[in-house]
Amino acid sequence: MNTYIDVVIRTIVAFIALYVAARILGKHTVSRMTIFDFIAVVTLGSVTANLSFALEIKARYIFLGLVVFVVLIYLSAYLSLKSKRARKFVAGDPTVVIENGKILEHNMKKMRYTLDYLNQQLRQKDIFSVDEVDYALVENNGMLSVKKKEQHLTVTRKDLSMYKPEVKLPIELIMDGDILQNNLKENNISREWLQTELIKRNLSAEKVVYALLTSSNKLYIDTHDDQLKSPLDVE
Template structure:
């Protein structure tokens, strides 16, 4: 076989292999990674790269290695779900870096986690002073979770005894000139009502790009060939 054709075919196989592996292993592997997830991604990436261009090695051998790694990663994740001990070993434990407002230097030193990096992660959470923090820990995926001191917590509606009914989600009614009949049915909205609302605005179905019933029951419509949005209902 022509080596260029061989590389093309093997590359396609490698891409499909890593795609299906990601679907099997789940979203966690491709989101914020733990150490175990990092090892899994690097390993699978290395194996699929070899599958694509290591022409001196037969593809079936590399694919066997790939399958073994996917199986090992899947079994490790399965054991983590079934056993707390296994989960602790595979993913590790969060590490406390601030407790009762005090920095735990020993824990930070074990992780090689510097004060500069701690301050950087706090700033990303809009906290510019360590003195505002009551409790902070580094999660298994490297992100920082923080609990502020009571005096620095954000005031909520509940704190002010301001209560409001739960806001419902907006409902998409039309998209790209088509009525979303399932959405209408699931939310007890009649097609006739929608058509009458379009008629009030001198609009046809074909002219509508997007129609949405907002959380406060107002109709939002965007039409073709018009940079201006049609006005909302004021019923």
């Protein structure tokens, strides 16, 4: 087999193997990084080390492997940006570990997430008793996001002026121009209502980057055209 082709094939196989290994190890193994970030860091570090110390391997072959990895990482990031399905495949979905105050042992078992680690991450958020938690999700980067029960929330000025009833989780309605049919169905939200709200704002779903029904039943919409004259963060 041609040496160059051999290097390309071995590099792709190594990339896939790292992805599978990271998935098997679970989210808490790559805490603060997504699985994709973890693969990129490990891979680029290994290739660079070989470039420095593997003198028996010709430098051009290592450079070829490095280029292939960079291209794979770039293509994965690009596809994630363009496709929700690709984004889900590359980064995965958050995993619910507590719902309505109940610990979901089955979800924790699937990602090898222990009660000790759950309690550790709760303590890092100044929560020392799991019964204070309404919802908790392990994000793609291994971090824990928590919504406390209403009676354990910190009192705000708004709370002092009026009673605040139990709130629900926000509901994502549109992402990257696609209406999330499952979310509408699961929450008894009609597509006609959403279309009517968009028409009121002279919008179509294709123009919407992100639409969210907030906990207070307000519709938040972000469009592709933000109409910012002087953006603060421009690359």
